[in-house]
Amino acid sequence: MSEFDADERVDIGNVIGTVVRAIVDDPNAVNVTVVESEKTTIVEVRSAKADIGKIVGKHGAMANVLRTICTSASGRDDHRYLVNILE
Numbered sequence: 898m899s900e901f902d903a904d905e906r907v908d909i910g911n912v913i914g915t916v917v918r919a920i921v922d923d924p925n926a927v928n929v930t931v932v933e934s935e936k937t938t939i940v941e942v943r944s945a946k947a948d949i950g951k952i953v954g955k956h957g958a959m960a961n962v963l964r965t966i967c968t969s970a971s972g973r974d975d976h977r978y979l980v981n982i983l984e
Contacts, residue, residue, distance in 0.1 A: 907970040909978050913940050913963055920959065921948035937977045940967070943984070952982050 910931035918924035926945040931938060942963075944952055953960045960982060967978035 906974050906976065909938060909967060909970055910940055912966060912970075913942060913980060916963065916966070917942055917944065917952055920951050921945070922951070923948060937979065939979045939981060941981045941983055946984060949982065949984060 910929050914927060914929035917929070918927050921927060921944055923945045926948065928943040930941040930943070932941065933939075942952060951959070952963075954962070960980070963980045963982075967980055970976075971978050
């Protein structure tokens with residue numbers, strides 16, 4: 898088991914990508930792009946048009962899950978993470 902370095906920033910793109918690929922019908926069509934700045938990281942998620950509804954979820958429930966993951970990482974890193982779901 899590897900040891901976790903508390904000073905190391907979370908690879909949020911990999912985390913979000915793993916969650917999204919697990920819920921869509923076409924995981925090969927998922928593309929996660931990470932745009933970083935000094936205090937903010939934007940995670941852009943693109944997928945097949947047919948899978949966008951699964952990523953957003955009923956009443957935005959899955960989108961809120963993705964944002965909650967980012968909020969949790971933000972508190973740990975003192976860094977802001979945002980998720981954009983794009984077609």
